[in-house]
Amino acid sequence: MKLRTTLVLAVLLAVCAGYGYFIVLPRRSSDITLITPPRVLEIAAGEISRIEVEREGRPLYACERRGDQWWLTQPVKAPAVHETIEAIAIAFAYMHEHGTLQDRPDPARASDYGFDAPRVVSRIRVHGQTHTFEIGGDIGAERGQYVRHRETGVIHVLGPSFLGALETPIERMRERRVFVFGKVWASAFSLRMSGEPALRFERLSGVWWMTEPIRDRADEIALQGAFAALTSLSIERFIPRPSEGPDPVDPPVLEMTVEFEGGAPPARAAFGPPMKDTPDFLPCRPSGGEDLGLVRDLDLKPLRRPVREWRSRRLFSTSGEKLRACTIVLHDRRHTARRVDTNEGSAWKIEGAPADWIVDPGGAPGIVLTLAEVPVSDLMDAPEGFPRAGYGLDPPAAVVEIEFDTPGATSRVHRLEAGHGAQRGLGYVYDPERAVILVVKPEIIDRIARGPLNFRSRSLLNLPFEEEWICSVAVRGEEAERLDQRAQRLEEGGKWECVVSGSAPAPADAPRLKGLAEDLERLEALEFIAYEEPDLSGVEPGGVRVTIGIRSRDDPPKTRERVLVIGPPRPDGFAPARLDGDPAIFTVRAGFLEALRRDFREPPVPVPPEEMGPKRE
Numbered sequence: 037m038k039l040r041t042t043l044v045l046a047v048l049l050a051v052c053a054g055y056g057y058f059i060v061l062p063r064r065s066s067d068i069t070l071i072t073p074p075r076v077l078e079i080a081a082g083e084i085s086r087i088e089v090e091r092e093g094r095p096l097y098a099c100e101r102r103g104d105q106w107w108l109t110q111p112v113k114a115p116a117v118h119e120t121i122e123a124i125a126i127a128f129a130y131m132h133e134h135g136t137l138q139d140r141p142d143p144a145r146a147s148d149y150g151f152d153a154p155r156v157v158s159r160i161r162v163h164g165q166t167h168t169f170e171i172g173g174d175i176g177a178e179r180g181q182y183v184r185h186r187e188t189g190v191i192h193v194l195g196p197s198f199l200g201a202l203e204t205p206i207e208r209m210r211e212r213r214v215f216v217f218g219k220v221w222a223s224a225f226s227l228r229m230s231g232e233p234a235l236r237f238e239r240l241s242g243v244w245w246m247t248e249p250i251r252d253r254a255d256e257i258a259l260q261g262a263f264a265a266l267t268s269l270s271i272e273r274f275i276p277r278p279s280e281g282p283d284p285v286d287p288p289v290l291e292m293t294v295e296f297e298g299g300a301p302p303a304r305a306a307f308g309p310p311m312k313d314t315p316d317f318l319p320c321r322p323s324g325g326e327d328l329g330l331v332r333d334l335d336l337k338p339l340r341r342p343v344r345e346w347r348s349r350r351l352f353s354t355s356g357e358k359l360r361a362c363t364i365v366l367h368d369r370r371h372t373a374r375r376v377d378t379n380e381g382s383a384w385k386i387e388g389a390p391a392d393w394i395v396d397p398g399g400a401p402g403i404v405l406t407l408a409e410v411p412v413s414d415l416m417d418a419p420e421g422f423p424r425a426g427y428g429l430d431p432p433a434a435v436v437e438i439e440f441d442t443p444g445a446t447s448r449v450h451r452l453e454a455g456h457g458a459q460r461g462l463g464y465v466y467d468p469e470r471a472v473i474l475v476v477k478p479e480i481i482d483r484i485a486r487g488p489l490n491f492r493s494r495s496l497l498n499l500p501f502e503e504e505w506i507c508s509v510a511v512r513g514e515e516a517e518r519l520d521q522r523a524q525r526l527e528e529g530g531k532w533e534c535v536v537s538g539s540a541p542a543p544a545d546a547p548r549l550k551g552l553a554e555d556l557e558r559l560e561a562l563e564f565i566a567y568e569e570p571d572l573s574g575v576e577p578g579g580v581r582v583t584i585g586i587r588s589r590d591d592p593p594k595t596r597e598r599v600l601v602i603g604p605p606r607p608d609g610f611a612p613a614r615l616d617g618d619p620a621i622f623t624v625r626a627g628f629l630e631a632l633r634r635d636f637r638e639p640p641v642p643v644p645p646e647e648m649g650p651k652r653e
Contacts, residue, residue: 076131076185076192079162084125086161089202096156097206103300105216108209112327115211120204127201128160128169134180134195141182141191149173149182149191158202171199214269214305214322214331215294222263224295227339230287235346242442243353246346253348253470261338266294269305269336271320271329284308284319284328290336307331349412351465351474352450357440360447362400364487365435366567371488373400386491394493403490404438406483407452414475418466427464427473428455434485454484489564489620496559496615496622497598499586506553507595508585511632523549523636524585534636543638552631556584559600561622562610579603579613582632602629 088098088110098110099121106121108114141149150172159168168186175181180195227235236248237259244254278284285308295302304323310333311319317330361374372387373395384395396402424430432453439449455464463481465474483490499505505528513519523534523544532544582600587593599616605626606612614621 074133076133076183076194077129077162077167079129081122081125081129083162084128084160085163086159087121087124087128088159090157091203092155097209099209104220111206112210114327115213115216115322116209117211118216120209124201124204125160127198128158128167131183131192131194131198134175134193141193143184143189143191146172146184146191149184151182151184151191154184156199156202171202210274211322212270212329213267214271214320214329215266215292215303217267217294217296217303220296220298220300222294223297224293225259225262226291226293226295227262228291229340230289233343235343237346241446241448242357243448249343252472253353255346255348256350256353258338258341258346265335265338266292269331271322271331272317273330275319275328275330277328284311285321289318290339292339307336347415348470349415349474351407351410351412351452351467351476352438353408357442357448359401359404359438360441361439362404362491363435363437363439364484364490365437366485366487371491373488373491375400384491386488389488389492394495394498395491396493400491403483407436407438407480410476410480412474412476413462416473416475418471418473420471422473424466427466429453429464429466432456432466433481434487436484452484454481485567486564487567489567492564492620494561494564494622496561496618497557497584499557501557502589504586504588506556506584507587508583509549509552509556509636510583510585511636512581512583519580519633521636528587532636536635536637544636545638548631548634549636555628555631556582556600559624561613561620562624564620564622565612566621567619580629580632602632605629 084101086098086100089096095110097108099106099108099116101107104118106116106118108116146152151170154170154172156171157168158171159166161167166187170184170186172182172184172191175193180193181199182191183194183198184191221239223239225237233249235246237254238245238247244256244259246252246254285306287308288306289309290307291304293302293304302323306321308319310317314330316333318333318336320329320331322329359375361372363370363372365371370387371389373384374387375382376385384400386393386395389395433456434454436452436454437449438452439447441447451468453466453468455466461478463476463478465476465480465484466472467474507526507528508522508524510522511519520538521534521536523532525532532546532549533541534544534549535541579601582602584598584600585595586598587595601614601616602624603612609626610623611626611629612621613624
């Protein structure tokens with residue numbers, strides 16, 4: 037390579053190196069500085085307890101944090117919109133340098149940057165220490181402002197968003213909601229209307245109770261409507277307190293107080309009568325506020341209820357609790373469906389039930405849900421010593437005990453007593469906890485009186501198919517019915533033989549008997565109608581008796597029998613029935629009974645006319 041060529045290449049290499057050192061590297065360093073600019077204060081927004089802002093030497097607004105809520109102290113004393121003030125606090129906590137460190141102004145030349153007469157002065161208090169920030173002149177068009185930290189004397193270059201946060205209009209800061217619930221649960225609610233007794237509600241073990249003027253469980257729907265109205269109740273516009281004349285809210289026509297858990301201060305509001313110029317609005321004084329506001333009269337309608345409408349018209353309330361067990365006491369016997377929790381999940385079991393009963397997974401929850409949704413047409417106070425016999429409660433027809441798991445890892449039991457039969461077409465349920473008698477439809481009493489039938493599955497025979505199979509079916513009519521036939525088979529899937537009224541064995545109608553055996557294997561109750569009362573349904577006498585032979589797959593096999601009795605069909609197309617040893621009375625379709633009455637024998641083969649011989653004249 038020639039010397040000249042070598043020198044040219046060396047010069048080019050030096051130029052590239054110089055470009056990378058003096059141009060590329062500083063740009064990269066500047067990029068990093070702009071992406072992660074330093075914060076003016078290393079604080080969190082939640083640490084700021086007070087904010088004050090002045091404009092051109094005059095106070096603009098001041099607010100302070102009280103617990104979880106911000107309150108305005110200037111220009112008025114009133115609750116503030118938490119989210120709005122919190123956004124201003126975040127602006128202080130995340131003040132970033134808008135330029136690089138090399139762009140920071142010289143504090144010695146403060147007057148050159150507009151700090152001889154700052155347009156905005158703001159103060160924040162953090163853990164008892166005050167930080168004051170003065171906003172001076174602009175840095176060109178829409179590039180930001182110079183901001184001096186008075187305590188340190190350092191001048192920062194901040195973007196325009198900081199000043200924009202400080203100049204939030206007062207109208208956006210004032211809380212228009214009458215009640216601010218925050219993050220705590222309400223524990224009590226008081227309501228007083230002029231001319232009406234004072235009302236008070238308390239949440240006890242997760243259930244709302246009316247404690248004044250009488251003690252009774254509160255109607256959850258009414259309370260839900262009341263709290264929905266409270267949370268949405270807002271001031272349409274603020275009005276100044278009159279300097280002369282009567283206070284428009286004194287005396288109030290409506291007063292409300294909401295108490296909270298955890299010792300949080302209560303929230304109160306008072307409402308006066310409509311004023312002359314605003315007949316559709318009520319003057320309102322929210323809790324802690326100086327000024328008055330106007331609230332729509334219509335928005336207060338869910339809160340104006342007589343005492344009677346605040347009382348619960350449900351048999352009981354779950355209140356979001358988890359059902360643990362349901363017990364029905366019938367004929368001095370307790371029948372309990374209990375939830376058993378395991379690592380694999382939850383299952384329901386009936387305590388003391390026959391071994392062949394299957395539990396309906398939705399049985400206990402189903403009866404509880406049904407009872408919880410039962411509408412109550414009326415309620416009557418039942419003081420100690422009331423005439424129980426007049427309501428069929430001496431003794432009661434059935435008692436229901438519903439056990440719930442409460443959020444506090446404890447349990448509560450709600451007890452109800454159902455009266456015997458219907459009195460004047462009405463059913464009565466006594467609630468000793470509330471000391472009231474609830475009026476319901478008579479069919480609700482019938483449902484409760486079915487006892488453990490509310491819990492069990494409608495499957496009845498419950499054959500373990502892998503262990504047993506039906507080997508015979510015998511049908512016999514009761515009393516005057518001339519029905520007596522039996523069919524059997526010696527092996528599963530084998531041929532059926534039948535005997536009718538003591539005649540010789542004959543081939544059986546195999547397809548029909550196969551279908552009949554399958555129907556019996558899967559026998560289900562359409563509806564359970566009674567428990568331990570065989571005469572109630574008319575099943576006996578006059579029914580059809582079906583004896584079902586069941587053979588095991590043991591070697592040698594074992595045979596057992598179950599007897600199904602079906603009563604005469606009812607006008608509704610169903611027939612009452614019961615199984616031997618089972619206290620339940622249930623219904624089956626009348627068509628099933630007709631299938632049992634049909635001849636078991638194989639139908640004769642029709643003979644063609646030409647093979648029947650000459651036609652007689």
